[in-house]
Amino acid sequence: MRTFIFLLFSLLLSSVHAEEPEIDLDLGEEINQVCAGCHGEYGEGGKNGEYPRLAGLPATYISAQIKLFKEEKRKNMPMRPYANDRELPDEDIPSVSAFLSQIKLTSQMPKFDESVTAYEKLLIAKKVFNIPKLEGDLELGEELYVNDCQLCHGVNGAGKDDSDTPPLMGQYTQYMTKQITQFANGERWHEYSEELFSELEPDEIQAIMAYLSITDD
Ligand code: HEC
Ligand code: HEC
Incomplete structure (x- = not known):
């Protein structure tokens, strides 16, 4: 009887286990070494x-985005060799996502006291990342x-915790501009994309980007 209860219990445990995504940050870090070739060692992006x-x-x-790349619902040539079942099986996605998500970049170099070594400073400096200020009409932006984007993307573009909506603060303006073109063309999905993007003039997009480029300062 005891063995039976034990068996039942471990069965129950393993079924609970199977539903929860296994998150292994060490595995995530290991996978990220491949991603880092383009997205940077700390996920800071590049070029x-x-x-x-x-x-x-x-x-x-x-x-969600990795899955969209895998299913080719979001199409991108450079991501193709990495977002497939052989290179990145579904069960590994939560680990690499959790690893990238917990990396904290700061937008300013902090002030140091004398106890901080040169090496420690170097490590901290590597995680300082600030989007360069873009020219544009800040007031219009x-x-x-505030009128069209803030409801979902949060105050200053900071995003919202625990969300499927990405923050726009701290993201490259050139990358976002390219995404907006894709939303407007229907090449990438975005809620209400027609209402939101198809009538935006280039200088209006530039203005929104200029505004977002300084919210991380
Ligand atoms: C050869 C270069 C390259 C490598 C390696 C690479 N990516 Fe990418 N990735 C890109 C490019 C380019 C984009 C932007 C696609 C676009 O413009 O729509 C992108 C976009 C993404 C996005 C979407 C970001 C967003 O804000 O929507 C995610 C998530 C992502 N990559 C995850 C990964 C992960 C995880 C790995 C490693 C397993 C990886 N990438 C490896 C080039 C690469
Ligand atoms: C109704 C909510 C909502 C509104 C309003 C909204 N967005 Fe989004 N936005 C989203 C969601 C959700 C995503 C992620 C889409 C996906 O799953 O691929 C997104 C994605 C994006 C991305 C891609 C970010 C990345 O990392 O790839 C950009 C850029 C963007 N939105 C810009 C805007 C701008 C500019 C506005 C205002 C003109 C706006 N959005 C309004 C919900 C919204």
Whole structure:
């Protein structure tokens, strides 16, 4: 009887286990070594936004996008060799997403006291990341952002915790502009994309981007 109860109990445990995604941050870090070739060691992105920042994005959002790439619902040539079942099986997605999501970049170099060694400073400096200020009509940008985008993307573009909606603060403006073109063309899905993007003039997009480029300062 005892063995039976034990068996039943472990069966129950394993079925509970199977439903929860296994998150292994060490595995996530290991997988990220491949991603880092483009997205940077700390998920800071690169090449002025050719590769988007991934650090600090909500894990649910990162996972959802990887799945969209895998299913080719979001099409991108550079991501193709990495977002497939052989290179990145579904069960590994939560780990790499959680790893990237917990990376904290700061936008300013902190002030140090004398106890901090040069090496420690170097490590901290590697995680300092600030979007360069973009030219544009900041007032118009703020007005458009607050009216049309803030409800979902949060105050200052900071996003919302635990969300499928990405923050826009701290993301490369060049990358976001390219995404908006894709939303407007229907190449990438976005809620209400027709209402939101198809009538935006290039200088209005530039204005929103200019506004977002300074919210992380
Ligand atoms: C060869 C370069 C390259 C490598 C390696 C790469 N990516 Fe990407 N990734 C890109 C590019 C380019 C984009 C932007 C696609 C676009 O413009 O729509 C992207 C976009 C993404 C996005 C969407 C970000 C967003 O804000 O929507 C995620 C998530 C992502 N990559 C995750 C990964 C992960 C995880 C890995 C490693 C398993 C990885 N990538 C490896 C090039 C790469
Ligand atoms: C109704 C909610 C909502 C509104 C309003 C909204 N967004 Fe979004 N936005 C989202 C969601 C959700 C996503 C993620 C889409 C996906 O799953 O691929 C997104 C994605 C994006 C992305 C891609 C970010 C990335 O990392 O790839 C950009 C850029 C963007 N939105 C810009 C805007 C702008 C600019 C506005 C205002 C003109 C706006 N959005 C209004 C919900 C919204």
